[in-house]
Amino acid sequence: MAALLHRLLTASSRTRNRKILVKCTKTSYFRNSPSLSVRSDEKNGSEPHQLTSGQAVLSRRTRSLSPLDRISSLLPQDVVRQEQDGEADIQVPASEPLEETQAPSSPEEGRRSPSHPGERGLMFGEFLMAEHRKNRVQYRKMFHLQEGGRLLSSYGVIPHNQLAGHPAGRFVKTNRGIPIFIRRPSLEDFVQNMKRGPAIAYPKDAAIMLLMMDVTEGDCVLESGSGSGAMSLFLSRAVGSKGSVLSLELREDHHRRAVLNYKRWRTSWALRRGHQWPDNVDFHISDLCTASELLAGRGFHSVALDLLNPHLALATVLPHLLPGGVCAVYIAK
Ligand SMILES: C[S@@+](CC[C@H](N)C(=O)[O-])C[C@H]1O[C@@H](n2cnc3c(N)ncnc32)[C@H](O)[C@@H]1O
Known part of the structure; x- marks a missing residue:
């Protein structure tokens, strides 16, 4: 779910197709019909994804303070699962140099690009977000990426060394085989999760x-x-x-x-x-x-x-x- 949302955000900034997010937001607040519809791309004529009235009610009941969370709770589960299964198996050699990602030269290349343009591979010393979602966020933690460190949760363990040098915004499996989404925090994430x-x-x-x-x-x-x-x-x-x-x-x-x-x-x-x-x-x-x-x-x-x-x-x-x-x-x- 998170992967898809962040992809949408990235895509929207590249293609200026901000309507996607606007439409999701409006749908979540203003429509009263029993089934809600979220179009992933109006122009390419793809099918709108239907949320059942049960999902819609659930997403309203567990309304988060974060607008990002609210929008992502509208994303259809089948699409998210595909993202998750596909991404979890991506293997990037640990020896890959930590270079900045160049801006994609075409929409095609943009879809394949593993990281935000202008951003590097994950570095020791950075703060990162780890998330596990099933319908809604079940686990979310901000952590400090440190050499030799380990991300521990009830879903299993991910050694920090397995993350350094790799792109942000992908699923990584714990030792129990559970995919955890690893991404960089937005300023909103950082502020909500920093020590107070x-x-x-x-x-x-x-x-x-x-x-x-x-x-x-x-x-x-x-x-x-x-x-x-x-x-x-x-x-x-x-x-x-x-x-x-x-x-x-x-x-x-x-x-x-x-x-x-x-x-x-x-x-x-x-x-x-x-x-x-x-x-x-x-x-x-x-x-x-x-x-x-x-x-x-x-x-x-x-x-x-x-x-x-x-x-x-x-x-x-x-x-x-x-x-x-x-x-x-x-x-x-
Ligand atoms: C609710 S906190 C502010 C939180 C801050 N806006 C943030 O986003 O993290 C209120 C702060 O105002 C400080 N404060 C209260 N009276 C003050 C004053 N007269 N001059 C300066 N700071 C004051 C308190 O010590 C406290 O740290």
Whole structure:
């Protein structure tokens, strides 16, 4: 299931056929008919796959917070099983050089390409996702690929050395013969699975905040508190290499956790892509309510507040918000 979904995502970015995903999403939310239909490719005239009303009800009942999970729960089981059986037997020689995958020159080649364009074979030091699905996700774990390490689960063991150097996004069988899907984490996966200090801004809420704040590449953004660093990472990606994020945190232990998570994502990214994730977040230990000195002379396109009693910080923050800028406040119920 995961393999197929990630293929669709890859294909959609190559062929601009984003309708596939949009259509799946709409189907899951808005249709009330007893059988749901998900077309894999409208243009080539292939048959739509039918979900029974039972499957549809089940997928609604076990609704995950992740949009990716929700869409993948609509994928037909027979197609997924074919992917799984085929992929599990792919053998790539361990001695294969860890080179970047080139962008495919044709759609045909693209379908055969084992990895995302621009990405390398799996490297020691990276964070990876392992998944086992049967109708829905039964096992999911983020792990650190280490020389001599082992991925242990009730489904069996996979030695880490068996993964290094191979492409991401394929099934690998455990010693018990059970296929586990091994892929690289999206930023959403990483944030949901990284070690936490305080509660994080959940991806669906962070996405809305980014929209409300209208964060754009090159923006200067103020954020507080850093907490576990989830929002910092989403902001880091949104402002890009030309932008910057100032992230203030009151507690030293939370500050350390946020910095560590940020470093881990950046390291994993550099191994995966062969180039650096922008180093654009400046973490500080400071009480936002009394941070006037630190903020002196600075202006921000937007501000994200996720802390207790945000109203107490407004007097300090608002003078530094550029005209027309937005201060978004996240208040957990
Ligand atoms: C819910 S957490 C933030 C989580 C963060 N947005 C994330 O996504 O990981 C709230 C954080 O705000 C910090 N905090 C509370 N009051 C603060 C203040 N006045 N100045 C700076 N940080 C503060 C807390 O210590 C805590 O770490």
